[in-house]
Amino acid sequence: MEVLVKEKILIIQTAFLGDAVLTLPMIQKLKEKYPDSILSVLCIPSTKEIFESSQSVDDVLIYDKNFIQKSFYDLLKLIGSIRKKKYTHVYSPHRSIRSSLVSFFSGAKSTFGFDIAGMSYLYKTRIKYQRNIHEVARNLDLIGYNISGDNWKILPEIEINLETTEKINNLQSVIDNNKIIAIAPGSVWKTKIYPVEYFIAVIKSLINDKKFVVLIGGKDDEILCNEIQNIFSSNIKSYAGVLNVKESVALLKHCSLLLSNDSAPTHLGMIANIPTVTIYCSTVPSFGFYPYNNLSFYISYNELDCKPCGIHGYRECPLKTFDCGYKLLPDIIISNLKEKNIL
Numbered sequence: 001m002e003v004l005v006k007e008k009i010l011i012i013q014t015a016f017l018g019d020a021v022l023t024l025p026m027i028q029k030l031k032e033k034y035p036d037s038i039l040s041v042l043c044i045p046s047t048k049e050i051f052e053s054s055q056s057v058d059d060v061l062i063y064d065k066n067f068i069q070k071s072f073y074d075l076l077k078l079i080g081s082i083r084k085k086k087y088t089h090v091y092s093p094h095r096s097i098r099s100s101l102v103s104f105f106s107g108a109k110s111t112f113g114f115d116i117a118g119m120s121y122l123y124k125t126r127i128k129y130q131r132n133i134h135e136v137a138r139n140l141d142l143i144g145y146n147i148s149g150d151n152w153k154i155l156p157e158i159e160i161n162l163e164t165t166e167k168i169n170n171l172q173s174v175i176d177n178n179k180i181i182a183i184a185p186g187s188v189w190k191t192k193i194y195p196v197e198y199f200i201a202v203i204k205s206l207i208n209d210k211k212f213v214v215l216i217g218g219k220d221d222e223i224l225c226n227e228i229q230n231i232f233s234s235n236i237k238s239y240a241g242v243l244n245v246k247e248s249v250a251l252l253k254h255c256s257l258l259l260s261n262d263s264a265p266t267h268l269g270m271i272a273n274i275p276t277v278t279i280y281c282s283t284v285p286s287f288g289f290y291p292y293n294n295l296s297f298y299i300s301y302n303e304l305d306c307k308p309c310g311i312h313g314y315r316e317c318p319l320k321t322f323d324c325g326y327k328l329l330p331d332i333i334i335s336n337l338k339e340k341n342i343l
Contacts, residue, residue, distance in 0.1 A: 007037035008085065010106065012092035012099045013047070014063055016188075017245070018264035018289065019135070020047035021271065023093055024054055024156035026139040030091070031056035033143070040085070042102070049245050053158035065098065079105045092117070093139045095129075112142055135288045153292050156271050160250050168250040175237075179343070181211045182255040184265030185228060186221030186240070189313035191282035192261050194325055196224065200231060201330035202259070207235045209343065214255065215240055216248050216265055257342055259333075266291055275342045279333065281325040282313040299336050301328040 009030060013023045020043060031039055040059040041051040044066070051060045063069055063078055079102055090108040092099045097118030103111045104122035113123035120126050127142050137152035145151075172180070185199045203213050215225040215238040222241030229238040243251060245268070252258055252272035260266045260276065262283045269276030269291060276291035280300035283289075284307065290298050301307075307324050309317075317324075337343050 007034045007089060008087045009034060009037050009039045010061075010082065010085075010087040010090045010108070011039070011041045012090065012094050012102060013041060014044050014065055014094050014096070014099065015047075016044075016264065017047055017050065018267045019093075020050045021156050021264070021267035022135045022289070023139055024050070024056075024158070024271075025136050025152075025154035026091075026093065026143055026145075027051075027054060027056045028154065028157060029140060029145050030143055040087070042082075050158065053160070053246055055157070055159055075101070078102065083107045091142055092123070093142055114138075114142065131288070132286065133288060134290070134292060136292070138288065155273055155293060156267070158246065158249065158271055160246050164246050164250050168247060168254065171239075171251070172254045175212050179211050179256045180214055180254055181206050181343075182214050182216055182252055182258045182265075182269075184216050184221075184258065184260040184263065186217040186224050187261045187263040187313075188220070189263075189282075190315045191309065191313035191317055191322065191324075192263060194261055194279045194281055194328070195322070196228065198325070198328070198330045198333070200228060202333050203228065203232070203236065205330070205334050206343075207232060211235070211343070212237075214238075214251065216243070216251065216268075217241070218264075257337070259337075262289060269293075269296070277333075277337065277342075279328065281322070281328070282307065282309050282317070283311070284308045287311060295340070295342055297336075297340065299328065299333060301332075303327075 038058045041057050042061045042063055043051055045062055045064055048060055051057050087106055087108045090103045090106050090111045092103050092113045095114055095117035100117050100119040100122045111124045114129040115126045116129045137147040140147050140152050187193050206213055213236040217240035219241040225238035225240035229236050249268050249271050258269040258276045260278055262278055262280050266278045270293055273293055275295040278291050278298040285298050
């Protein structure tokens with residue numbers, strides 16, 4: 001009697017939080033395609049929580065490539081441990097040389113990567129990286145999913161346990177207000193950050209309109225968010241650096257709107273499935289990282305020859321003017337929110 005071998009699938013995604021979230025729709029569809037498979041994800045420590053919270057993921061492997069495991073010897077050890085797991089398929093939406101090497105030496109019978117990846121010739125199947133579509137669609141294309149029309153608009157999903165839900169319900173219960181607006185004012189890339197004084201003007205308008213504002217972000221955003229909070233006497237609370245990713249998503253589910261820079265919180269808004277408005281300073285929506293669920297949209301000042309100045313942005317504006325941020329006045333943000341009738 002023939003024994004059927006269960007498919008063992010490895011996803012390589014060692015990028016940061018936003019990219020990790022945008023990998024979830026691909027993972028969800030892969031699990032649908034191979035429901036009896038063992039599906040593993042190779043990721044960095046900071047995104048472990050996201051993948052462990054996905055019902056489609058059976059196992060999470062950690063690769064601390066920037067700190068503990070950053071040497072070439074550590075990479076060889078990682079490859080050795082992956083070979084022992086005998087994966088049948090490897091998919092790598094991540095496009096680094098290291099990811100290509102891990103895939104090549106994994107021993108898997110089929111490997112898939114993008115044609116622009118470092119050393120892409122190491123993949124058995126190379127998929128064209130389409131720059132003019134959303135990142136979710138690109139990742140789905142990697143697994144052969146039909147992305148025509150709106151088929152690609154699949155929301156990322158994570159499981160939020162009862163303890164997390166109750167914790168956030170208790171936090172939310174002290175907010176005596178009809179509408180809670182979440183704002184994520186930070187970013188790793190400085191030229192992605194909408195001017196702080198403009199954010200303050202927008203928040204002032206929201207509070208005057210009887211809204212309660214919650215500020216979200218990671219540990220690196222804690223100082224910025226606390227400084228913004230301290231300007232106001234009431235109707236605002238910072239949770240930056242206080243809540244983990246799942247708790248932040250649970251909080252967003254209580255909000256009527258998320259206003260974010262072009263950064264990871266935008267994609268958390270997709271998990272929470274709430275109206276999300278992304279502000280673009282140095283980057284542009286056509287890079288493929290805009291919000292895509294119902295009632296979400298983006299705002300960008302595009303009348304500049306210098307925009308975009310790079311795919312990620314910089315620590316400071318190369319021209320020292322930061323017109324992409326300063327020309328996008330707070331009144332433009334506020335009027336857009338009111339015109340879309342989501343306040």
